[in-house]
Each structure stands twice: as C-alpha cells, then as structure tokens.
C-alpha cells in the first residue's frame with residue numbers, strides 16, 4: 001500500500017477507535033474512517 005500524501009494518515013487512533021482527521025468523527029473500523037476522510041476531499 002502506498003500513501004498518497006507523504007505518509008500522513010487519514011485517521012488516527014483513539015483507544016480502540018479510528019478518528020477521521022478532518023471532522024474528528026470516531027469509527028470502529030479504519031475503512032469507515034478513511035471513507036469519512038475521503039468524503040471531505042474532492
């Protein structure tokens with residue numbers, strides 16, 4: 001897997017959860033967090 005932007009993650013971890021970096025929404029899976037993040041850009 002290649003990172004699109006110099007290794008910056010679309011989410012960060014908060015305990016067991018994944019948090020969208022854009023809107024700080026919390027998800028139980030990283031796929032959901034990445035989808036959320038993608039929904040904010042383009």
Ligand SMILES: [Zn+2]
Nearest residue numbers: 020023036037
């Ligand atoms: Zn989001």
